[in-house]
Structure formats: C-alpha cells, structure tokens
Amino acid sequence: MLITYQLIVLFWCSLGGYAYASTDQTAAKIAVPEGRGEEAGEYHTPLAGERAYASFMGQAVVIPAQDRSRLTSLTVGGSLLQPKQGGTMGVPIAALYLRRIWEDARTRDVVSLFVNELEYDKGFGRLELVGHFENYTIPGDHTELRDNNEIRSTSLSWGSLLGSLGPGVRFPVAPFQVDNDFRLQLLGRVGYFYAERTDDSGADVLAPPSTMLYGVRLRGRYDGLRRNMLELPHHGLAAGFDLDYLARNNWRDLTTQSGTGHRDYYQASGYLLAASGIPGLSERNRALLSVYGGKTREGRADRFNAFLINGGSSPSEADDLGRPHYSGITYDYLRASEYLIGSLAYRRELAFFLYLSVVGSYIWADRTSVQGVDQVVFRERRGTAATVSLDSAFYWDSELYLGYSWESGFIREGKAGNGITVNWNKSF
Numbered sequence: 410m411l412i413t414y415q416l417i418v419l420f421w422c423s424l425g426g427y428a429y430a431s432t433d434q435t436a437a438k439i440a441v442p443e444g445r446g447e448e449a450g451e452y453h454t455p456l457a458g459e460r461a462y463a464s465f466m467g468q469a470v471v472i473p474a475q476d477r478s479r480l481t482s483l484t485v486g487g488s489l490l491q492p493k494q495g496g497t498m499g500v501p502i503a504a505l506y507l508r509r510i511w512e513d514a515r516t517r518d519v520v521s522l523f524v525n526e527l528e529y530d531k532g533f534g535r536l537e538l539v540g541h542f543e544n545y546t547i548p549g550d551h552t553e554l555r556d557n558n559e560i561r562s563t564s565l566s567w568g569s570l571l572g573s574l575g576p577g578v579r580f581p582v583a584p585f586q587v588d589n590d591f592r593l594q595l596l597g598r599v600g601y602f603y604a605e606r607t608d609d610s611g612a613d614v615l616a617p618p619s620t621m622l623y624g625v626r627l628r629g630r631y632d633g634l635r636r637n638m639l640e641l642p643h644h645g646l647a648a649g650f651d652l653d654y655l656a657r658n659n660w661r662d663l664t665t666q667s668g669t670g671h672r673d674y675y676q677a678s679g680y681l682l683a684a685s686g687i688p689g690l691s692e693r694n695r696a697l698l699s700v701y702g703g704k705t706r707e708g709r710a711d712r713f714n715a716f717l718i719n720g721g722s723s724p725s726e727a728d729d730l731g732r733p734h735y736s737g738i739t740y741d742y743l744r745a746s747e748y749l750i751g752s753l754a755y756r757r758e759l760a761f762f763l764y765l766s767v768v769g770s771y772i773w774a775d776r777t778s779v780q781g782v783d784q785v786v787f788r789e790r791r792g793t794a795a796t797v798s799l800d801s802a803f804y805w806d807s808e809l810y811l812g813y814s815w816e817s818g819f820i821r822e823g824k825a826g827n828g829i830t831v832n833w834n835k836s837f
Contacts, residue, residue: 737794792819
C-alpha cells in the first residue's frame with residue numbers, strides 16, 4: 410500500500426514539475442521560510458510565483474519559484490451545450506497568451522485569430538504611453554434568437570477593428586506582485602466597422618454601411634489580489650471601469666432598430682471582485698464575490714454596439730477581470746444594451762494542486778431578441794446559474810479546467826439548459 414501511495418504522489422507531483430521528497434528524513438531537512446508550508450505547523454496555500462512547500466499523502470513536495478513577469482501559455486478546449494443554444498451545440502476555443510514585463514515597458518497579448526487583444530505600454534516613471542489593439546472579426550453569419558430558435562432572416566455578417574493610443578499613470582499597490590497596480594488611462598480610439606448582407610438576410614433587413622470609427626475611452630483598473638499557484642484569486646480586492654464614447658462616421662436608418670440617432674453613443678461599465686477567507690475555517694476555504702454592470706446611453710444601443718457577455722471559467726488574470734462574466738454561459742457571446750451580474754463562489758483546496766469551486770450567479774439584462782419577422786430589439790431578461798468546476802495542475806507544466814454549468818433560461822430565451830466546459834492550459 411505504501412508503494413501505491415508513493416506512486417500516486419509521484420504522479421501528481423510530476424504534473425506541475427514539482428520536486429518530491431521520498432522519505433520523512435528528506436522532508437525533515439527541508440527548510441521552510443517565513444512559516445509557509447504544513448511543516449511549519451499552520452497550513453498556507455502555495456501562492457503564485459513563490460517557492461513553497463506542501464505535503465500530499467504524508468510526502469513532502471517542493472514547489473519551485475516562477476518568474477511571473479514572463480508568461481507564455483496556450484489554451485485549448487471548448488464547451489458542449491444541452492440543449493442547443495439556437496443552432497449551436499458546441500463552442501471550441503483556442504488562444505495564445507503572452508505577458509512580458511520589463512523595467513520600463515510591458516506587453517500583454519491574447520491571440521485567437523478572429524478575436525485578438527494586444528497591448529504595449531511604455532513607461533516613463535509613473536507615466537506611460539499606452540497602445541492597444543482589438544478586433545472582433547468572427548467569419549460567417551450572425552443571427553439572433555427568438556424562443557431559442559435562430560431567426561435566419563436576421564442574418565448579417567459584420568465585425569470591427571479598433572486601435573487605441575494615449576497617456577496613462579500606473580502605481581504599484583499591495584501586495585506588490587507583477588499584476589498589482591492602479592492604472593488610469595485616457596485613450597483616443599480609431600477603427601473600422603464592416604457589415605454586409607448574407608444569403609439568408611430578410612428582404613427588409615438592411616446592412617449598415619461599413620464605416621470608420623472614432624472615439625475616446627477613460628479606463629481605470631485596480632488590482633490588489635493575491636493569487637494562488639494556479640493563478641486563481643486567493644485574497645484581496647480588484648475593481649475597474651470603462652467610460653466610452655464612439656462615433657460611426659457613416660450611418661443610416663435601418664429597420665433593425667438602428668438609425669442616424671445611433672451614429673454616436675456612450676457606454677459605461679465596471680466591475681468589483683473580492684476574495685477572502687471564511688471565518689472559522691482554514692485557509693483551504695475561500696469565498697469570492699463579483700459584480701459586473703454596464704449601460705449604453707438610452708436609445709443609442711443596437712445589435713452592433715451592444716456589450717458582449719461571456720462565460721466559461723471565471724476571470725482571474727488581471728487584464729481579463731473586466732470581461733463581463735456570467736457563469737451559465739459556456740464560451741459563447743450574448744449581446745446586451747445594459748446588464749447587471751452578481752456571483753458568489755466557494756472554493757475548496759482539495760490538495761495543493763487541486764481546487765473545487767461552486768459558483769452561483771444572477772443576471773439582469775436587456776439582451777437582443779427578435780420581434781416580428783426580422784426586427785432585432787432589446788428585451789429585459791433575468792436568469793440564474795450554477796457552476797461546479799475543478800482546477801488542477803496537469804502534465805508538462807499545464808493546468809486542466811473541468812466545469813459543469815446549469816442555467817435557468819437567460820441564454821436560451823426561457824429554456825433551461827446545461828453545459829460542460831473543458832480547458833487545457835499549457836505554459837511554456
């Protein structure tokens with residue numbers, strides 16, 4: 410039986426490249442700095458980037474330090490939906506993530522071919538020059554739902570590209586890790602929007618003209634979170650906001666609820682996320698609260714400028730925290746003119762490399778729907794969702810996410826459903 414236990418320990422330690430001490434004598438020789446680790450008497454969760462010491466089935470494990478200023482990872486996976494969301498049964502995902510932080514510059518890039526986000530910031534002391542690019546250019550038709558059925562006559566093809574440039578200030582904040590800072594940035598924005606009819610477009614559905622985009626964004630971010638070794642929020646607070654003004658240079662009246670009055674529009678969005686321990690319970694138990702909200706100026710929303718609400722695994726990376734997240738959605742987008750989302754989560758550390766999470770979410774939003782034959786409108790919808798997930802270290806310096814979600818009907822126009830999401834994240 411001892412041999413079996415040792416094989417299990419060796420297997421799990423090999424997942425994340427951890428060092429394994431095979432005897433109690435070896436474990437006794439390990440020096441535990443600053444009281445971190447079970448050998449010091451009080452257990453502490455291994456934190457991101459830190460060299461740490463843990464035990465599994467009575468065996469000592471050494472977790473090596475990591476340079477979090479240089480991260481490269483590839484995420485692949487996807488979701489299966491039951492029943493379908495419209496005609497969608499599954500959603501694949503694949504993205505390359507890159508973060509580099511130097512003494513006077515930093516870059517953060519997410520590349521997934523049709524949806525990309527790239528940023529490079531050049532520092533001058535506390536001041537910085539911020540350059541940002543994003544695009545949403547998913548090929549194929551975009552259709553809307555009514556009673557969870559795709560209304561093919563609403564089909565159009567469209568996308569956008571936006572570049573931003575402007576000044577900002579950045580201050581480090583506690584606990585002073587590479588992703589802990591306060592940022593305030595004012596960005597001028599220039600981009601391009603394109604649209605065209607498809608073979609399925611209804612006779613009365615007009616595609617908006619392709620046009621240049623001009624605007625400005627005020628962006629604020631605060632990240633005071635300390636993260637665990639799987640980069641999940643462990644303790645602290647994060648918050649942020651975006652104030653946007655965008656003008657479409659060329660616009661015209663459309664029967665799909667967008668006209669010349671929608672030529673320019675204002676949008677505001679923000680979020681708050683907190684992570685902490687639970688009184689009376691050990692550090693292995695964490696509580697997390699998140700709130701997301703956004704609003705488009707009254708009468709200025711259409712299907713082309715609405716907020717994108719996403720799902721999948723909960724955001725944890727500093728620049729991903731601002732993504733409106735509803736746990737019932739499994740890696741698909743819903744569009745809303747305004748929204749409010751609240752989530753409460755409990756996470757249990759089953760082992761130093763394995764975390765179980767239970768998340769409950771509530772959403773209120775004016776989301777896109779179809780009225781009549783092909784008119785796209787916004788209708789108030791409410792919903793609740795629950796997600797149970799596992800995050801674990803895995804082979805070859807990688808991580809595995811497995812989640813099951815149930816949703817009351819917000820994403821399927823009144824029909825309850827569920828989905829399974831699997832992600833594999835490989836670090837290089």
